[in-house]
Amino acid sequence: MIQKIGLIINPVAGIGGSVGLKGSDGEEIQKKAIALGAVKKANIRAETALKELIPFQDEIELFTYPGDMGETICNKLGFKVKVLGDAAKEKTTAEDTKLAAADMREQAVDIILFAGGDGTARDIYTAVGNNTLVLGIPAGVKIHSGVYALNPRSAGKLIALMIQNDTFETQEAEVMDIDEDAFRRGIVTAKLYGYLKVPYAKHYVQNMKSGGVAGEKLTLERITHYIITTMLEDVLYIVGPGTTTRGIAEELGYDNTLLGVDLIYNKKVIKNDANEKDVLSSLERHPHAKIIVTVIGGQNYIFGRGNQQISAEVIKRVGKENIIIISTQDKLNINFNVPLIVDTGSPEVDDYLKGYYRIVVGYEDMIMYKVGNYDD
Structure with missing residues (x-):
């Protein structure tokens, strides 16, 4: 059973997807995405997941970071949260994600629920290794890693099940990421960065992306x-x-x-x-x-x-x-x-x-x- 949940949202995750930029890493790409009319959707996807937890809000203790990194959505949905870190920033970076994950580890949360893409998963892994249970809400463009729920609703439903059950299985899942600059040139070079501990639930968590098969x-x-x-x-x-x-x-x-x-x-x-x-x-x-x-x-x-x-x-x-x-x-x-x-x-x-x-x-x-x- 889980009671203490950490929430981290990467507000710019996936911002390059609909405008064809094939990623969201780096300030210049994010500026270009916004100039092309991209809309930030990570908070929307996190909200979809959190709505599944509303019936259990009196049974959990929720920790998050200021502003768009989690506080705003939690307040909107009526969750009582403990806000860690400094005041909300207009722009967040990978370092903010790492700090948030490290702070939640210090708070001994039972699980870190995060919204982002493969870059966000890398940042979480850098901060906590495979010692803290995590689950990703898919919000990025490229999601090769096996640490994400099938979709936002699946993330929320899985956390809800874990709130209600004393036991659940876990597994180590791959943290994969690719070179975005090469990706934009049509070259896919994926790299394994490590493993995160995630809930094992076949009907809720996606697999790692596999490559093509020879002879096709x-x-x-x-x-x-x-x-x-x-x-x-x-x-x-x-x-x-x-x-x-x-x-x-x-x-x-x-x-x-x-x-x-x-x-x-x-x-x-x-x-x-x-x-x-x-x-x-x-x-x-x-x-x-x-x-x-x-x-x-x-x-x-x-x-x-x-x-x-x-x-x-x-x-x-x-x-x-x-x-x-x-x-x-x-x-x-x-x-x-x-x-x-x-x-x-x-x-x-x-x-x-x-x-x-x-x-x-x-x-x-x-x-x-x-x-x-x-x-x-």
């Missing part, structure tokens, strides 16, 4: 050929990131944005590396549209991990019936019988997306697969 080249060619031959005229195709979708660009003869979103109309690229505003603007001109996304191997996400440019609003406008999911069978076999997962930032859209979809796994070769939560 022919299958990818078949998928690509099928997608291109079935493309309709005067329809906008919103193509998500990934090596599985890269073949579409290569076959059509344009430079693919491996880690971004490309827009295709009548088999010609009209926008490389589109952000959310670009996509919405194109939908105004071309309302008939389809979304092509792939499955993240090992994690089973199709929305909400690295493709935040395809936002909840974009999905609503396009419609779930116009979503095309492509994947090799090998990727699906990694988590056989586990549903595909969405985490769009909108619980309503996440619920709307639930159901069965045809997954393109070859040329005219499809399988039915479920999108939803583990417990649906």
Whole structure:
């Protein structure tokens, strides 16, 4: 049973996602994201998780940091909190996250609940190692680490279960991060930084992202050929990131944005590396549209991990019936019988997306697969 909970929010986590910046590390990137119209969403996602704890607020002791690092949301929801650290800052840094985690360790909290991405997980690990139990609320752009709940609601529900139960299992989960500068150039160089202790709950916590499987080249060619031959005229195709979708660009003869979103109309690229505003603007001109996304191997996400440019609003406008999911069978076999997962930032859209979809796994070769939560 847990009673003392630490809350840390990285207010700028994920700010670069919807505007296509593929990360949020560094002050310059954060300034650029805001200039492009990005909206801070980490507090919103933390709020979604904390709402699951409202029925238990008299049973827990909550510790947090000033302002947007936790205090503001806790006050909004009516939680009584002990605020650690100095006065609220207009800008927070990685050092603030490390200090907050260290202070909560000193307070002997039972668990640190934090909202952020892989960079935030690294900061938590630097501060507390694997001696303090933690759980991440996914709020970043790139979430390769295995220390995060499936989505904000899952984080809150898992903490609620831990409040009510005397015993629960834990495990060590990987803290992974990538070089963002290389990432923006289309180069993925992930590194293992260490392990954090997290609650073990298969239906609530995500896996670490896995890489591609050797021998997939022919299958990818078949998928690509099928997608291109079935493309309709005067329809906008919103193509998500990934090596599985890269073949579409290569076959059509344009430079693919491996880690971004490309827009295709009548088999010609009209926008490389589109952000959310670009996509919405194109939908105004071309309302008939389809979304092509792939499955993240090992994690089973199709929305909400690295493709935040395809936002909840974009999905609503396009419609779930116009979503095309492509994947090799090998990727699906990694988590056989586990549903595909969405985490769009909108619980309503996440619920709307639930159901069965045809997954393109070859040329005219499809399988039915479920999108939803583990417990649906």
